[in-house]
Amino acid sequence: xxxxxKNVEAITARDVDFAQWYTDxxxxxxxxxxxxxxxxxxxxPFGYALWEQIKDELDARFKATGHENxxxxxxxxxSLLQREKDHIEGFAPEVAxxxxxxxxxxxxxxxxxxxxxxxxxxxxxxxxxSHRDLPKKYNQWCSVVRWEKSTRPFLRTREFLWQEGHTAxxxxxxxxxxxxxxxxxxxxxxxxxxxxPVLRGRKTDKEKFAGAKETLTIESMMHDGKALQMGTxxxxxxxxxxxxDITYTDKDNKLQHVWQTxxxxxxxxxxxxIMAHGDDNGLVLPPKIAPIQVAIIPIAxxxxxxxxxxxxxxxxxxxxxxxxxxxxxxxxxxxxxxxxMKGVPVRIEIGPKDIEQxxxxxxxxxxxxxxxxxxxxxxxxxxxxxxxxxISLFETARQNRRNRTKEVFRVDELRETLDESAGFAKAxxxxxxxxxDRVKEEATATSRLMPFKQMPIGDTCFVCGKPADKxxxxxxxx
RNA sequence: CUGGGUGUAGCGUAGCUUGGUAGCGCGCCAGCAUGGGGUGCUGGAGGUCGAAGGUUCAAAUCCUUUCACCCAGACCA
Numbered sequence: 001x002x003x004x005x006k007n008v009e010a011i012t013a014r015d016v017d018f019a020q021w022y023t024d025x026x027x028x029x030x031x032x033x034x035x036x037x038x039x040x041x042x043x044x045p046f047g048y049a050l051w052e053q054i055k056d057e058l059d060a061r062f063k064a065t066g067h068e069n070x071x072x073x074x075x076x077x078x079s080l081l082q083r084e085k086d087h088i089e090g091f092a093p094e095v096a097x098x099x100x101x102x103x104x105x106x107x108x109x110x111x112x113x114x115x116x117x118x119x120x121x122x123x124x125x126x127x128x129x130s131h132r133d134l135p136k137k138y139n140q141w142c143s144v145v146r147w148e149k150s151t152r153p154f155l156r157t158r159e160f161l162w163q164e165g166h167t168a169x170x171x172x173x174x175x176x177x178x179x180x181x182x183x184x185x186x187x188x189x190x191x192x193x194x195x196x197p198v199l200r201g202r203k204t205d206k207e208k209f210a211g212a213k214e215t216l217t218i219e220s221m222m223h224d225g226k227a228l229q230m231g232t233x234x235x236x237x238x239x240x241x242x243x244x245d246i247t248y249t250d251k252d253n254k255l256q257h258v259w260q261t262x263x264x265x266x267x268x269x270x271x272x273x274i275m276a277h278g279d280d281n282g283l284v285l286p287p288k289i290a291p292i293q294v295a296i297i298p299i300a301x302x303x304x305x306x307x308x309x310x311x312x313x314x315x316x317x318x319x320x321x322x323x324x325x326x327x328x329x330x331x332x333x334x335x336x337x338x339x340x341m342k343g344v345p346v347r348i349e350i351g352p353k354d355i356e357q358x359x360x361x362x363x364x365x366x367x368x369x370x371x372x373x374x375x376x377x378x379x380x381x382x383x384x385x386x387x388x389x390x391i392s393l394f395e396t397a398r399q400n401r402r403n404r405t406k407e408v409f410r411v412d413e414l415r416e417t418l419d420e421s422a423g424f425a426k427a428x429x430x431x432x433x434x435x436x437d438r439v440k441e442e443a444t445a446t447s448r449l450m451p452f453k454q455m456p457i458g459d460t461c462f463v464c465g466k467p468a469d470k471x472x473x474x475x476x477x478x
Numbered sequence: 479c480u481g482g483g484u485g486u487a488g489c490g491u492a493g494c495u496u497g498g499u500a501g502c503g504c505g506c507c508a509g510c511a512u513g514g515g516g517u518g519c520u521g522g523a524g525g526u527c528g529a530a531g532g533u534u535c536a537a538a539u540c541c542u543u544u545c546a547c548c549c550a551g552a553c554c555a
Contacts (some may be wrong), residue, residue: 019549093554094553148554148555150479264555266555299513301513331513
């Protein structure tokens with residue numbers, strides 16, 4: 001152990017114990033604190049800032065595609081929740097109930113929304129009369145509650161922040177197009193903004209949303225090879241419309257049911273970013289969502305001109321980047337480690353020797369290489385470093401996915417493959433639910449998705465051997 | 479919900495078997511020096527042992543219940 005290391009509260013090495021590493025990073029990077037209620041966490045400023053970055057960007061994209069924000073209540077009367085049979089069956093086991101107001105027992109208990117489909121449906125049934133009232137394209141940012149049995153920060157909490165979009169359309173085609181559009185919006189966001197490569201496709205009936213006709217999904221792979229669902233877009237067809245009697249009068253004065261979609265994405269994404277990009281030194285944040293993109297660390301700041309130069313650089317870079325200049329009296333080494341733990345993409349070191357030479361030291365978070373740059377080029381150098389870092393994160397994650405994706409032709413082969421090393425496995429499937437259940441039992445794997453881009457690797461089901469035309473990606477998921 | 483583990487100062491821990499009201503390291507505060515990878519020295523402050531109940535003259539220590547956290551499952555975003 002090197003001198004000084006006794007002060008380091010080291011995190012568990014990523015490849016030694018991934019689960020423990022994750023917990024360490026979440027705590028040491030100052031993202032969350034546990035509360036006194038199981039599965040409910042406090043999002044600390046830095047953790048919440050990540051959510052704000054995600055929220056702001058997505059919100060802008062939603063608005064650019066014609067959606068409006070609304071806010072619906074958090075309580076749902078039990079009778080309302082029960083209107084759609086599959087929906088209630090899917091959610092009943094994990095809803096939290098409010099039974100009392102003060103000391104008085106309520107006549108009808110209220111559930112705390114696990115999702116708000118039924119509330120939107122109730123409203124739509126009332127608000128939609130004519131084809132002129134369509135489409136309705138609503139979104140809300142809120143938290144929902146699901147009484148999960150096992151919990152962990154970001155990945156599975158009992159209360160979590162999310163966004164839920166709810167739309168109603170005049171035609172099936174419109175609803176189909178909406179479902180697909182939102183999925184691609186999510187996918188583009190994940191790749192362009194979070195630098196997390198995703199697979200786009202459809203869920204099997206077994207895995208689709210309770211009450212949906214079809215669920216589209218984006219699936220990503222974490223560094224340890226396990227899968228994480230990053231967002232889903234559901235096509236309801238006219239199922240909910242019929243259950244809630246949501247009708248409109250069309251141009252020919254005929255009564256029609258509407259066609260609906262819903263789509264959602266949660267603060268779980270933050271867990272995805274951590275597990276996709278993080279390393280043994282902590283978080284590694286994709287530049288576009290990093291609350292701090294550049295940390296400026298003055299060296300020997302008591303010396304003549306150092307602070308002044310540091311402020312100068314801060315002012316200059318602040319025009320185009322999110323910058324943090326740390327003039328606290330902690331030592332440079334402490335600051336280096338701290339901002340690395342927090343995943344800050346680029347660090348600028350500026351000290352007396354640099355100033356003499358008209359230069360600064362730039363360090364990229366992912367490779368931690370120190371590069372000397374000319375002060376007059378600093379904006380360009382930071383810009384380039386951020387851009388290269390994004391590409392590098394994306395490519396590294398994609399390479400990991402490539403390395404961990406196999407093709408399998410028997411269920412026992414799937415099990416062996418995943419036991420040896422977690423990852424994705426492609427296999428042909430006949431479409432039979434029984435086969436999917438067998439995969440779960442015998443290989444403890446679930447179907448992640450049926451990619452839009454189907455590239456068959458055979459023509460028989462890897463479970464039952466009957467003719468099969470569906471390529472499914474299987475894996476073990478968070 | 480099942481199985482295993484843990485809970486003592488902000489963090490990490492010793493003490494628990496063989497009851498006698500807490501010790502260490504880091505961090506924190508003050509000062510001086512230092513400053514290019516978690517800086518050094520000196521001096522301080524901070525806990526009543528997750529919570530509740532019980533046994534006892536006496537409980538961090540023994541018993542019961544309960545809550546939370548971690549790991550692996552089952553369930554799920």
